[in-house]
Amino acid sequence: MKLSLDPAMQGALAEDSKRQEWFETVYSKAQEDPARVPWANLSAHPLTEAFVKTQVRGIDGLRVLDIGCGLGDNAECFAAEGAQVTAFDFVAQAVEWAKRRFPQTKVAYRQADLFALPEEWRGQFDLVHECYTLQAISVALIPQALGILRDLLAPDGKLLIVARARAEDEEVSGPPWPLPPSVFDIAKAQGLEPVVIEDIAATERIGRRHWRAVLKRAG
Amino acid sequence: MPEIWFYHLQHQPLEKVLPSLVEKALDKGWRVVVQAAAEERLDALDDTLWTYADASFLAHGRARDGDAEMQPIYLTTGSENPNGARLRLFVEGADVAALLIAEPCDMYERMILLFDGADEDQLIAARMQWKTLKGQGHTLAYWQQGERGGWEKKA
Numbered sequence: 001m002k003l004s005l006d007p008a009m010q011g012a013l014a015e016d017s018k019r020q021e022w023f024e025t026v027y028s029k030a031q032e033d034p035a036r037v038p039w040a041n042l043s044a045h046p047l048t049e050a051f052v053k054t055q056v057r058g059i060d061g062l063r064v065l066d067i068g069c070g071l072g073d074n075a076e077c078f079a080a081e082g083a084q085v086t087a088f089d090f091v092a093q094a095v096e097w098a099k100r101r102f103p104q105t106k107v108a109y110r111q112a113d114l115f116a117l118p119e120e121w122r123g124q125f126d127l128v129h130e131c132y133t134l135q136a137i138s139v140a141l142i143p144q145a146l147g148i149l150r151d152l153l154a155p156d157g158k159l160l161i162v163a164r165a166r167a168e169d170e171e172v173s174g175p176p177w178p179l180p181p182s183v184f185d186i187a188k189a190q191g192l193e194p195v196v197i198e199d200i201a202a203t204e205r206i207g208r209r210h211w212r213a214v215l216k217r218a219g
Numbered sequence: 220m221p222e223i224w225f226y227h228l229q230h231q232p233l234e235k236v237l238p239s240l241v242e243k244a245l246d247k248g249w250r251v252v253v254q255a256a257a258e259e260r261l262d263a264l265d266d267t268l269w270t271y272a273d274a275s276f277l278a279h280g281r282a283r284d285g286d287a288e289m290q291p292i293y294l295t296t297g298s299e300n301p302n303g304a305r306l307r308l309f310v311e312g313a314d315v316a317a318l319l320i321a322e323p324c325d326m327y328e329r330m331i332l333l334f335d336g337a338d339e340d341q342l343i344a345a346r347m348q349w350k351t352l353k354g355q356g357h358t359l360a361y362w363q364q365g366e367r368g369g370w371e372k373k374a
Contacts, residue, residue, distance in 0.1 A: 050248050056288040056303040158289075167274065195286045198278045203246060214289050 019136065019175070020090055027093035040070060044077035045131050046205050047162045047212045052081050059083045062126040065152055066107075067114060068133035072098030075107045078129070086121075088112035114145060121152055128152050131162040134183070135176040142183065146190040153217050159192060161213045165199060179211060191218045221307075221327035223315060223352055225345060226370070227363045229336045233310060236333065236364075237264070238271040240308065241292055245277075249305040249328065251292045254313040261294045264310070268292065298322050308333060312344045316351045 030036040044052075052059060060082030066075040069087035071094060079085045085107040089095050092111040099109050112118065114133070128149055134142055149159050164178035172178055184194055192215040200210045228236060237253070244251050255261050261281065268277040279292035287293055287301035298318050300307070309315050309332040318324065334345040352359055361374035 054248065054250055054303060056301065196278050196280070196289050196291065198291060199275050201242075201275060214286075216286075 019138075023091045024093065027091050027097070032097070034071060037071070039132060042071070042073060044073045045162055047200065047210060048074050048129065048131055048160070049077055051160060051162075051212065052077055059127065063124060063154070064127045064129060065121070065125040067128065067130040067149070068136070069098060069109065070094050072102055072105070072107065072109065074129065074131055075109070076102055076105065078127075079105065079107050083127070086110070086125075088117075090114070114148060115141075117148065117152070123151070123154055123157075125152050126154055126157050127160060128157065129160045129162075132164075132176065134161065135163045135174070135179055139177060143186050143190055146187050146192060150191050150217055155217070157217065158195065159213075159215045161211060161215065163211050165209045165211045178208075183211075184213065184215075187215055188218070192216070193218045220319075220357065221324055221330050222358045222360065224329060224331045225349060225359065225361045226331055226333045227336050227345075227361065228333060229364045230366055231364065231368055233333060233335065234263075234267045234271065237308065237310070238268065238277060240306075240331065240333075241268075241277055244306040245291060250290075250302045251306045251308065252300055252302065252304040253292065253294050253308045253310065254298075254318070255294070255296055255310050256312045256314075258296060260311050261296065264294055300326065305329070306331070311335075312341060315348055316355065319352075319355070319357070 026037055034040040034042055058081065059078060062083045064078045064083040064085045066078065066085060066087035069075045069089050072087060075085050075087035075098070087098070087107050088110050090111070090113055095109050095111045099105070130149065134145060137145060153159060164176060166172060166178035166180055168180045168182060170180070184197060195214040195216050198212040200206065200212055202208050226236070241251050253264060255264065265279070265281070268279050270276070277292055278290070279294060280287060280290035281294045288303070290302045293302045293304065298321050303326065305326065305328040307327055307330045309330065315330055315332055332345060332348060334341040336342060349359065360372060362370045363373045365371055
């Protein structure tokens with residue numbers, strides 16, 4: 001029922017390849033009920049949370065940017081461990097909702113478009129986290145998106161990707177469009193070298209095969 | 220101190236057993252260090268972890284790869300634990316007792332020594348390590364592989 005709102009689910013990708021109208025409609029129709037937002041689990045993604053908990057050096061003090069923050073759970077997970085977190089979403093209603101959910105938050109939430117980010121963010125982040133954003137945009141936009149994510153990284157910064165995974169030849173009927181292994185070749189072409197690429201099988205907690213990848217600026 | 224388990228391989232080679240042990244540890248949210256006695260063994264394990272299954276792989280790294288602290292699985296012949304592993308696997312004679320003396324090991328939940336029962340040298344080395352560690356008062360367990368590949372606790 002929720003997904004039938006999405007033109008992309010009806011076999012015709014909307015002219016708006018960022019799917020802004022659909023995302024806005026989902027949040028608008030949800031009327032503050034997170035159960036009506038398909039991706040809102042009201043908790044940090046287990047793979048993101050596990051990453052945060054296993055960092056040997058910790059993430060205290062790191063400048064973190066959370067891409068497509070939705071209702072804020074991942075951003076808050078980073079902030080709870082001491083990171084200085086900026087988080088943005090395409091949809092203003094999502095950002096306002098996140099602020100209401102976490103009134104004491106230290107996260108700097110704001111509305112922004114991944115493809116038109118503030119110039120002052122370039123090169124400013126030690127860790128850029130994207131969870132389920134790349135898989136939600138048109139495949140044609142992924143190279144550009146990865147290039148933008150690269151430009152956000154500080155010289156030693158890392159990009160953390162959490163996304164559903166698929167085999168290269170596996171047919172998909174998104175959205176979302178799980179990412180094939182070749183996405184890491186695209187990342188490389190955009191100046192992002194792999195540090196770790198984990199191929200994580202479906203488990204009781206995760207449900208589906210995922211990538212959890214850490215990439216860094218090439219060179 | 221970590222519990223120390225001895226895994227006696229009888230019906231499957233290390234290349235079959237090790238990936239499943241590592242997967243279980245990762246499922247628990249643990250990172251893993253695999254310590255071998257020789258670089259040649261690490262080369263072989265390196266290949267195994269990339270290719271053990273047709274449709275999947277286990278991400279890992281060595282010191283030469285850089286960013287060791289980010290690796291879910293770290294392969295070494297040394298005593299370091301750069302990725303904050305809570306499970307340490309010892310293969311082909313790598314010395315558990317020597318590590319316990321040389322390094323603080325409180326961060327580990329478990330250490331597992333895997334040895335091939337068909338290899339006389341490994342069998343003798345494992346017996347010696349058992350005796351040494353027992354004498355040092357460590358908590359030990361001995362697991363033997365059944366014919367179907369499952370593991371039975373024998374001591």
